[in-house]
Amino acid sequence: MFYKTILMLIISTTWMTAHASESKVSSRYGKFQIKESQTYPQGALYFNQKLVTPVIEGNNGLSIENIYKLQNNDVALVEEIGGSGCPVTLYFVKVTPTKQLTVSPAFGSCSDLIKVSAQTNQIVITMPDFMGAPESEEQERQVAKHKMTYIYDGNVVKENGKILKRSE
Secondary structure, three states, rough: OHHHHHHHHHHHHHHHHHHHHHOOEEOOOEEEEEOOOOOOOOEEEEEEOOOEEOOOEEOOOOEEEEEEEOOEEEEEEEEEEOOOOOOOOEEEEEOOOOOOOEEEEOOOOOOOOOOEEOOOOEEEEEEEEEOOOOOOOHHHHHHHHOOEEEEEOOOOOOOOOOOOOOOO
């Protein structure tokens, strides 16, 4: 009986943990949700119960960092959690008052040290450059000094002033 109780406790804890990672975040125009499934075991982004396309799925996980107001639109900042080679990849997902979605190209320096500044006409993200495991302390100091800036105006993402294109 004791072992059955322990087994049931483990099963229920595992089930709650697996489903606890499914999160919902409301915008003015609907709900963003991260759902795990057999197709997307690390989660995929949904809006109003429909899979967002192009699909944003987690490598090791997925999270909605925040919702920002940009002109009359809402913009979700979505973070794909990667591995040791690239811990973080970011996306902007814009939703209009008519509930139309636009997904930005993937962006970021792979660093998980993100600073966001949002105004009514743009969202600015700054982060240190990221190169993976440094070969020396000097190399680590040099990379830490170099900052990456990403600006989103609701239409394009610029990386240090240059427009990012979707790579597919």
